[in-house]
Amino acid sequence: MTRHLILGTGVAGVAAVEAIRGVDANAEIVLLGDDPFGYYxxxxxxxxxxxxxxxxxxxxxxxxxxxxxxxRYVKGGATKILPNEKIVELDSKSRLAYDRLLIAVGAQAVRLTVPGAELEGVVKIDHMSDARHILQLTKKTRRAVVVGGGITALELVEGLISQRVNVTYLLRGDRYWSNVLDEQESRIVEKRLKEEGVELIYHAELIEVLGKRGRVNGVKLLDGRTLRCDMLAYAIGIQPRVELAKEAGLAVDKGILVNEHLQTNDPNIFAAGDVAQAYDPLTGRSIIDSLWGPAREQGRVAGLNMAGxxxxxxxxxxxxxxxxxxxxxxxxGTVGRGRDDDLVGIARGDSETFRSLPDAIAAQSGFDVNRLRLLVGxxxxxxxxxxxxxxxxxxxxxxxxxxxxxxSIREKLLARDAxxxxxxxxxxxxxxxxxxxx
Amino acid sequence: MALRDLFRPESARHKASSAGQVTPDSARCVQCGICSFNCPIGIDVRRHAWTGEAVVNSRCLTCGECVARCPRGVLRFERTDLFAEAAQ
Known part of the structure; x- marks a missing residue:
């Protein structure tokens, strides 16, 4: 009987479990997760x-x-993978043996490192526990400052606005999500944020979180300005949780490198989801996606391969x-290029492919709320x-x-005022x- | 039904009474559960969106709440035009 061990209770792990069980009714499957809320x-x-x-x-x-x-569902985190012995060590010094191991531990928020980042009221949104924490704090929060980019930063902005918190959103550059959206699209989003009452400050770089009695009471910007606030929420990108794999000697780049069968350089160990950097045979590149759909599909495919x-x-x-x-x-697909100063690497809801645009011509229409942009190869x-x-x-x-x-429609798409x-x-x-x- | 009507919440509601079943596109779904949460008779629409199976449930009112509220355009109505089949 094959023993399957799945690290991580996110969608990749759950999809793998379903796939393995679909193929093998008798296999032993252990799901090990350190998120106290499990799968959500x-x-x-x-x-x-x-x-x-x-x-x-x-x-x-x-x-x-x-x-x-x-x-079998085991709550806890792995502390070490011993590939030669095919053993995973847990927090509590207990051990789990495996024949096939899936690492699907996801990614975590890149931590803010400016002085004052440890103050009460500095928040991120990574897990259920973070969301719960933010909602508790909003009851006594009147003004929040948000830094970062991509989808998660806006989730914070909009969540806080919905909780009747006044929000100031700091952008390092001159527009929102500049390496995925074009200028017109950034402006549409920014205009709507302003209409919702969000104050946007451009070219603003946070250098310090200020506090009193251990709690946030303001932020300091590079240009010397000080802003009063009771909360600082940040979303500056995510990092795949590769430490375990690295220590175990697995091949790691930005994520854990896997071939098209989601297999690492150890044939008994697989990786899927936000932690995996999957090889794409079509382009020859290894890509990180931080998206639900690919995580589920990678989990499913990894599970099938694990089950033979x-x-x-x-x-x-x-x-x-x-x-x-x-x-x-x-x-x-691919809609932008370059980097965004508000983010370090990749963000949630993001794919590296979004920004790998070669020379293509954009066709676009709509300049108000409805907008359509096509990248025409x-x-x-x-x-x-x-x-x-x-x-x-x-x-x-x-x-x-x-x-x-x-x-047949290329010329029509690229015609003026098409x-x-x-x-x-x-x-x-x-x-x-x-x-x-x- | 015109193509552009397919994804509009208002027209989705309007068409509901004449339409057949709610059909998910699993690839779009992130299992947030807004559909199940808003179903007035408690059908677990989210599970259908996970398995990719249409909501074939005699209790479904085809009220359109789930289709209209899904933030990611996972759900749409697929017509099951029984009369057209019978006429053939």
Whole structure:
């Protein structure tokens, strides 16, 4: 009987458990996790902060669902992996033996390192416990300063606004999420934030958190300004939790390096989700995604391989549907490039692919709330951003993932003042007609 | 139904009474549970979005709450036009 050990109770770990059990009814499966809340919807924390969801509704699986999978759930964290002995050591000095090991421990927030970062009232949103902590603090918080970028920083801004906290959002550069959004899109988001009452300060670099009796009471900026606040919330990026793998001698770059079977350089050890840097046979590159969909799919494929069903992970173009300042936004494939000074490396809800844009021409339309931007390659669409009206979000996702040949509409898309939404809608009707659309 | 009507919450609600079943696109879902939370009769729509199976449930009112409230466009109505089939 094969012994499977899964480290991490996030979606990658759970998907792996389901996949293994689907193939092997008798295998021993142990799920080891150090998050006291176990498996919950990490992206759902944004809706918990805004008050749209209650904590208890963020758990997709109830106890009977886990019972059905017939696993042993061990609360605790691994402290060491001993690949030669095929043993994982736990906090409590107990040990678990495995035949196949999956590392799906995710990523954690990059910590703020400025002086004063340890003060009460300096918060991040990484786990359920952080969201709970923030909500407790908001009761006595009148003004918060938010620093950072990407989706998570806006989740903080919007969550705090919903809790009736006044928010000042500091940007290091001159616009929001500059390496994924174009200027027009950044401005749309910023305008909406201002309408919600958020104060935006550009070219602002936080150098110190000020406090009194152990609690935040302000922040100091590089230009000498001081801002009064009771909370500092930050989202400056995430780091894959690679320490265990590194110490065990596994190949690690930014994440744990895995081949297309999600296997590390030790054939008995696999990695999936935010901690994994997965090889993409199509591009020859190893990529980190911090997205729910790829984490689930990687977990599933890793599980199948662990159970002996050799399966390749076929990376599809990453996409994310999110709300930016209340505006539903879909990001598909490759849409930007370069770096964003508000972030260190990657953020949650992010993919490195979003920023790997080679030379492509942008076609765009809409300059108010609804906006559509397409990245038009020679023969295919490379990426798209759909803001506001989401009519074309699903068609574009299928067109990009399905490598639809767009040669026939390329000129129309790039024509001056082209009505690109109509061109895409017409193309979709014709193309989807000849496809089996899931 | 025009293509652009498919994803609009208002028209989703409006079409509900004539439409058939709620169908998920699992790849978009992050299991936040807003759909299940807002279902007036307590169908676990989130589980359908996990397994990818349409909500084929005689208790489903096709009220459109889950379709309208999903923040990520996971759910849509798929028509099960029984009369059209019968007519053929």
């Amino acid at each position: 919807s990490r992206p759902g924390l944004a809706y918990y902060l805004t008050g749209e969801m209650m904590e208890k509704n963020l758990f997709p699986f109830a106890t009977p669902d886990f019972q059905k999978l017939n696993i 069903r050799k399966t390749a992970y076929l990376k599809s173009p990453p996409f994310n549907v999110t709300r930016l300042a209340g505006l539903t936004t879909t990001i598909i 020679e023969k295919y669409l490379l990426g798209a951003i759909v803001m506001g009206d989401q009519t074309l979000s699903l068609p574009l996702q299928k067109i990009i993932a399905g490598h639809a040949d767009i040669s 009505k690109i939404a109509d061109v895409v809608a017409d193309f979709w009707r014709e193309w989807a007609g000849g496809q089996v659309v899931a």
